[in-house]
Amino acid sequence: MELSARNNLKGRIKDIKTNEINAEVLLDIGGQEMCSTITAGSVKRMNLKVGDEVSALVKASSVVIGK
Incomplete structure (x- = not known):
């Protein structure tokens, strides 16, 4: 898949x-946390569980940077 x-x-x-309806999935990505909101149906269909290794694919037209 491309x-x-x-x-x-x-x-x-x-x-x-x-x-x-929805699910918040909290990810640990190299010691940093990222939260993704997906449908509850997707959690069930993908059989997602705490401890599963996953990929977070990010496509954004803008990224905010702070210092």
Whole structure:
């Protein structure tokens, strides 16, 4: 599969919080945390669990940098 997203970050699922519609998936990516909001259906369909190794694919038209 080819993707237009250039940023492919590998990490592990640290926590999953779901409701009827959405899920927050907290990832540990090299000691940094990233949170992704996906559908609860996707969590179930992909059988995502805490500890799973996953990839976070990021496609953004703008990235905010602070100093």
